[in-house]
Amino acid sequence: MQQKYNKKIINVLIFISVLFLSVIGYLTYFEFAVKNNIVSSSYNRRLWAREDRTLRGTIYDRRGVVLAKSELQEEKQERIYPHGSLYSHIIGYNSISYGKSLLEARFNNELLNINPLNPVLDFKDKLTGGKSIGNDLFLTLDHRLQEKAAELLGKRNGAVVVLNPRTGQVLAMVSKPDFNPNKRNLEKNWNELVESEVNPFLPRATQGLYAPGSTYKVAVSAMAIEKGLDAKTFQDEGSVVIEGKSFSNYGNKAFGTLDLTKALAVSSNVVFAQLGVELGADNLKELAERVGMGKKIPFDIPVSESRFPYQSMNKTDQAAVGIGQGKILMTPLQVALIAAGIANDGLIMRPYIVDRIISQNGFVVKTQRPAVLYHWTTREIASEVKEMMYQVVANGTGRNAQISGIKVAGKTGTAQNELTEKTENKEHAWFIGFAPVEDPQIAVAVIVEYSGSTGGGAAAPIARELMANWLGR
């Protein structure tokens, strides 16, 4: 009897041990995984208590232009965004009523100089009663370029991403529509902004998901070269039927005999649909993975995962992916990274936007260094694709991106979307490119939503202006 009880009692002990271990495990998990997502909630009164004692740090662009600052107004501090809506999709907002977003949320601890390992400094502040000042953020953005990008996009909805392909530094990033994050505007317009159909709170550059359209042909070309399909020539009669589904060129134009370079230059859907099928499901999946689809991009603000949602692919799917349509969806940032990867000899650099964090006494709290994110193709293949992209701008659909005296490489795209099936002239216009071809300093991705125009018509001029502006012409 005794022994039987004791065996069961040991089981009870094991059960209770499991319970306690789960508590310890969950607490650890909470600290590592859950906490960071919740502490910036506007309901967390601690953040504001801290804000009463600490003047929030300033955010500067790469040349020291103030993009966000805090000022004391009658004992209360207010966050001021001198450029209104221009940085609303990068810096976000900092509001007592609505919480914090984007950089304001992500770098809250740094801006308020909250250091979990340093309660001693906290203690000192508390004793002296002095108002301490948070750290400043220096961004990689260029205010002039950012202004230019916003101006070029104008009232059209869409996004622009400008990167330094060598380092991954983001030089400008605009999403439209945007909103004014200053306190008075935000509180006045909040409900309208939340309910708006065009979704002005969506940072399109990092979280908008679009079919990449013909810009994806750049990636497909690289894979085709790798698999030795670049020596082939194709007959383009304006459209091709694959397993009962017809794929036709823009305007049903027939281009005749094409090699890969010419096919990219004229953006032949007929050729790339066939290339998609020839590469087959496995190669297309591998390509998607190599350029980072379905992976989280580590970035200073949240980025949506680009999607490659195929479990199995039939030939129609393969053809659709070959021309950047079908079910694949990418963020403008991701598309920009593909161009930057070609510009940077096949290496995609990790994008970043916060260059360094400097404390009030000039001490460097943190700096970000360039790092390789993906090796997506070889140097040789990248230089071949570069030349092909140069031909697109020199002789193909991307002529609108030409800059006199500078060799520009690029690729246009005109992406179908949910509206193009019902209405005409609703395609998204894409352009990706970089310059100068010999030593790329700038990579650009532009998307103009529902433009009703082609990538070459609507998006390429924006990219040209930005590249010319940055390269000083």
Add this chain to the structure above:
Amino acid sequence: MSLMENYRRPINIVALINLMAFGLLYFYQQPYDYRIVIVGVLITGIVYLTNILMIKLKYEDEILFLIVSMLASVGLIILYRLDPVLGYKQLAWFVLGNVLFFCGAYIYRKLTIWDQLIYVYPVLSLILFCLTLLFGTKIKGATNWIMIGSIGFQPSEIIKLLFIFFIAAYYRHPDKLTINNFPWYRRKIKLDSKYVFMFLVYLHIGFLAAQRELGTGLLFLLIYLIMLYVFDSNFKFFLANMGMVLLGGLAGFAFVHHVQVRFMAWMNPWADVAGKGYQITQSLFAIGAGGFFGTGIGLGQPEYIPEVTTDFIFSAICEELGVFGGVAVVLLYFILVYRGIKITLNIKDCFHKAVALGISVMLGFQSFIIIGGVIKLIPLTGITLPFISYGGSSLTTSFIALGILQATSFKAVGEEVTDAAEIQQENN
């Protein structure tokens, strides 16, 4: 005397931690409050005094009390930091608790009639329940306080012990509850003892549910199921009870609004942060603010957490002492349960064994229910954190329970042959 030397070292650790914590509290406060030092010295003194007393009285398991001293010290430090007035009050309850600990242990050892009182326990419990329902005061949504003058006490705390004694007594005399001539539609039928027992147990839980003490109700259920599992030879009966509990839980979820609210607040507190999810999210903010190392005593803002001195005290510990501090507290409860179960294993008498097991699992489950609740591992059901939360009823009851556990350890060795080899053999 090697025994004494072995047990002296851990107590120095308890004393050291106390002096450090109260020292920090003293230096943090401006202007300096000398009373903090007095409280710190008092607590340390009491801990030493009890320890010496226990060695003099030749108690078997000093470690048990040391664990609890540490827990109570953490509680006093945090309470004093939150609200000095509550700190003083809790110190008084702590002293009373220490006295009751020795009284409880002494009385339990001297009297031998405990298992004979099988009818007394449920009757006493039911009287207390009825009194609470009739004269109870509603505090924070639960009718579980009886106010005598300005002092309130929670009968459910005492009932916890009565409940454990009742179950233990039943397993010593499994047939005593049989009712032979139960009138049923003009016939007399015989009600099996087992079913009468079961009915009485669920009656307890029903009363708790009626008072909206979900946490305590859950605790009773868990204790009952564990006792059933260990002491009932009929495994099917245990499974049947498990099934009933599950069905009851589902029914509660389907029909009782405040159960649904708790469950939804657990699933997604962010849906209504300002309302139903307020408590749990504030608790999570506190734990998040502390990080692994904590903000340091007195440097956090635990006052933002609702009910921080009672149910949510663990969140305050996590904020100021860090997750490491929280884990240390969890581990203290764990070794407390372990020591309790170790004692249980050595007891041969069924009644004392059941009492010891009941108390051990009670302390274990009670801390799990509330800690798991405030960290959002399980739905939140209010209950005190034993030895740490503010509250006289809770603290004194926990000390009495500990005293009884200590006394059963005497029974373990005192009444049986203390042949270690034999025990060893049996355990294998």
